[in-house]
Amino acid sequence: MVNKRRGNMKKLILVAVVLICIGMVAPTVYCASNAKVETSSQVKVIPKKVQVDSNFDGKIDRIENYDAEGRPIKTEVDNDNDGIMDETVIYKDGKPVKTTKDTNKDGKPDVWIDL
Numbered sequence: 654m655v656n657k658r659r660g661n662m663k664k665l666i667l668v669a670v671v672l673i674c675i676g677m678v679a680p681t682v683y684c685a686s687n688a689k690v691e692t693s694s695q696v697k698v699i700p701k702k703v704q705v706d707s708n709f710d711g712k713i714d715r716i717e718n719y720d721a722e723g724r725p726i727k728t729e730v731d732n733d734n735d736g737i738m739d740e741t742v743i744y745k746d747g748k749p750v751k752t753t754k755d756t757n758k759d760g761k762p763d764v765w766i767d768l
């Protein structure tokens with residue numbers, strides 16, 4: 654009789670432990686599911702234009718332009734830090750196809766390189 658009660662108590666404890674474990678696991682799964690929903694609902698920001706002052710002199714020395722899908726379409730660089738862009742890279746389907754450079758600082762390209 655005593656052994657039967659102990660056996661029943663062991664079963665009850667086992668069931669209680671299983672229920673507690675399910676209770677602990679269920680919120681975790683729910684939270685993980687919520688995290689996925691939050692991730693999928695986050696707005697992906699695709700910049701159209703990025704301006705960079707890479708040497709912190711207060712002048713923009715790199716301008717990157719992107720299409721609606723986030724692929725680069727044009728990049729302008731001020732290599733000599735005079736505040737005037739002197740190199741331009743044109744992209745097609747996200748890949749560079751042409752570079753122009755203004756080496757004599759007249760504001761007009763004088764070197765054209767097809768890539």
Ligand SMILES: [Ca+2]
Nearest residue numbers: 706710712714
């Ligand atoms: Ca700068």
Ligand SMILES: [Ca+2]
Nearest residue numbers: 731735737739
């Ligand atoms: Ca320049």
